[in-house]
Amino acid sequence: MDFKDKLVQHYGFTERDWYETVSRYRPETQPARTLFLEKGKVATRLAYLRSGMMRSFFYDDKANEITTHFFKKGSVVISMKSFNDQVPSRENIIAIEDCEMDVITYDRMQELIREVPAWRQIGKDVDEAMYNSLMNRSIQLQTLTASERYELFIKKHPDILQRVALKHIASYLGIDIATLSRIRKSI
């Protein structure tokens, strides 16, 4: 099911709703290793990722990159707090691969919500999905050992494993890179 069908089915979109929507999104590309969002700046854009992959991260006190999320095809790329409240972002979002996306700005999104009220609900649903996935992640960090976290990760995200540097997966899972290397050998 493509995106339009989903909107029609789930949110009762009319042709006009769809038109108002697509006219406010525009296709953009994000080359690999370039920042989609930079720490300290206000997130003005939200993207629907059509292809490629991104990750969000921040720097800890020893200047290590701590990865907090991977965005893959079909997901919404957003720094929730920064975009929703229009405050400076605490995290960076960077393209891991060349990305194709459909982008909407904050201002256009506000317009769109006025024109097509269902978008308020969609925004809420996206936020909620992110909350739920963060909750799952948090519980995993709280209850699983390093190797359990890794095994669950490769089971749920075999595609990410192929395409992302192990050190980013290690930091995402809260495991030292050398330890992760040994866990991988032992499986």
Added chain:
Amino acid sequence: MDFKDKLVQHYGFTERDWYETVSRYRPETQPARTLFLEKGKVATRLAYLRSGMMRSFFYDDKANEITTHFFKKGSVVISMKSFNDQVPSRENIIAIEDCEMDVITYDRMQELIREVPAWRQIGKDVDEAMYNSLMNRSIQLQTLTASERYELFIKKHPDILQRVALKHIASYLGIDIATLSRIRKSI
């Protein structure tokens, strides 16, 4: 600043808005060691905690209680996913002490949002605050050692430490109770 003042200041409440609000909340008590919300049931209530303390938890595969959150005086007691979507709760919420609270049901909240639209925004703000605090928690679990997590916890929540069983703090921090006991001795 009390609750009413906050609503007036932040959300421009009128006297009428306030009246519509208070008439839908009602005071309730929750005795210590009784469930405010039981796993598997739909959360029909949201509470503003005036006094006492609660915690949310679930059971892991070995039937250990895993505490996910502490609610203290002044906070909103809610199982976000269950209340917002009216789906069965995955977690339990239990009173740790006798609690006094102001309670509103889901249906009354929907009414209230219709009567006083600012409540939609308040709901969003509460959700967002919970998202942010979950994000902080998740980052701590990802990046800090057991003793760092504990030291941060007692710095931020000295009040909880006094009033809650250590085993619940241990499970909240993802630390074995015996290990936590040793960490405490070493500080």
Added chain:
DNA sequence: TCATTTTTTTGACTTTTGTCAAACAACGCT
């Protein structure tokens, strides 16, 4: 109050995970 249950601490031990440094492999750029 007192007995019972629950919680916390402790000891001895094992397992898991991290640290540091070096070697090795892969990648990106010209």
Added chain:
DNA sequence: AGCGTTGTTTGACAAAAGTCAAAAAAATGA
């Protein structure tokens, strides 16, 4: 293709955290 950079593995070791069982302490309810 080749160089330099970045990422990964490995070894030797150290530190952190978990396990099991028993003792001690504290809380609960009759």
